[in-house]
Amino acid sequence: MDKSKHYRILVVDNEPDLVSAFKIGLEDNGFIVDAFEDPEVALSNFKADLYDLLLLDIKMPRMNGIEFYRQMKEIDEKVKVCFITASELYFYEEITKEVFPELGVSRIIRKPISIDDLVEYLKEELGTIRCC
């Protein structure tokens, strides 16, 4: 657990119940977590080189996760991103066309996922060497 202690994660999900569940669950496992229900607010507070990983919901009102990803990349090119979604992926053609080739299928987490599995997953992602 020591290893993950200093990792800082940003969670963006429009479901208040999920935002707080992810925040509590990840904090229990030693991560430092900032969490937002509103993607626009999250983006306006976003700073480069602050986070080790972003956990982004896809289907959100006003700004979906992909749009958030695009705008966020302009600010921080290097940060790792994992999408987490309850949606059917084929519905988001833009993901399969644009984001998949960039991120790889492994960076998409399907809801529902237990907190333990989610932690495991994020640790794996953070353990990998940064590609760029």
Added chain:
Amino acid sequence: MEFADEVRHLDGLKANFSVSETEYLASASLSQQQKQQPTQQVQQVIYSNVKDIVEQQKYVFESFWNRAMPAEQRIREIEEGIEPEFYEVIVDRENATQILVDLSKSLKKEALFLLPNDKSIVRIDKIGIIDYLIKASQNEGTGAIMIICPISEVNSEIIKKVSENAPNIRIVNGNDSPYGMYIVDGHAFRAELKEPEADNFSEAIGFSVYSNRKNTVDFFKSVFELLWNERKLNEELIKTGKMQEEFINVASHELRTPTQAVLAYSQLVQKHPEKTEEMIQAIYRNAKRLQRLTNDILDVTKIESKTFKLNKTHFSLNDLLSSVVDEYKENIDKANIKVRLLHNEIDNEFFLIEADRQRITQVVSNLLDNAIKFTKGKVEDVEVIAKRESKKVDREIVVVNIKDTGSGIDTEILPKLFTKFVTKSETGTGLGLFICKSIVEAHGGKIWAENNTDGKGATFNFSLPLNKQSKQQGQQKQQEMFGGCQVS
């Protein structure tokens, strides 16, 4: 020889001849073109008194005579502007192009075009035909302008131009066909497609046929109609397929999201005794959300498979509205939502209905949920009113209005509000109002919605037929309730 003082009219004769009992005389001019020389007219005269030839030509004359119409009739037709029937095969492609241009230019009532491939609309646009159609569509009195055309990137610009400038012109996506068909105001023009990739209309077509014969035009029209209906059906099926796909996406999102919450909190609750109550609340909230969705999906399945059954009893709608409203008031207070719920009970009105109590409760709850959901934020009112309306002497109805002061209904979705999967909300499946409509209609009532005329919020209304004895029983019930207490 018998003399007949009758003159008849016949179109399209290429020669002159006369025939009597014993003689045959004919003249014809032939155009003869020789190399490097101007065209020369060659006059021919044929004379015969051979019996067989005379007999044969008499037979030819009679067949013409029988096809011809009395001259008086033709004169009348000319005076009335009636065009004689024709059926022409046109080989000259420039001529064919001109015919189509002229037809489109003169369009008054109806145009039905079957375009053979995606480039066809580009070709006919080049010779101004699309602009003529657009112009005609803007005139009052122009009827249907319908185009069946394979739609692709090749013609998207023109399709866009048509839909922007002439919403009355209807276009459906078609398949490639070996010919183009153009029916304009009782004229039918059909051109074979010889060079599908050609840039110009006259280069693309082979021979064509042009006619105003009623039978021909009717036949072309029926072919067009068959194709149109087939293409329309196809479009509907694609739309249904897309809607199903969207439903699967919405339903799976709506199923997995609360499941995620239940899964996460049931794990967390063990580690966080200090937050037990809060987390159990969250589990309960999300389990309820799952329950609602499950019920909605089951209801829709029942509606669609026509196994939706009502369990009707006689009860007072007043009581039902009061108890639903009271329950909501309690929940609003608990959840600290800034909505004021008003229920105006009209004095001395009692609405006895024969209905499925649980289903009507579901309708009222759904409409109230929506009203509250879209009113959240500041202190606003949601009003529930029931009033009697009589359509006919023997048919009285009660109309329930649920009026809010929220954000109103998006004008884009207003026309299809009660259709499945229509929602602007991120947390809805778009099933609720569809189910409400099905419930109300199963009771013989109607449901409708409108944005309030004062520009603030929306009103949802539904009607239900009143039980015939509603009035008498209402009075009776009032007497039962108040009779004994009345002070005389």
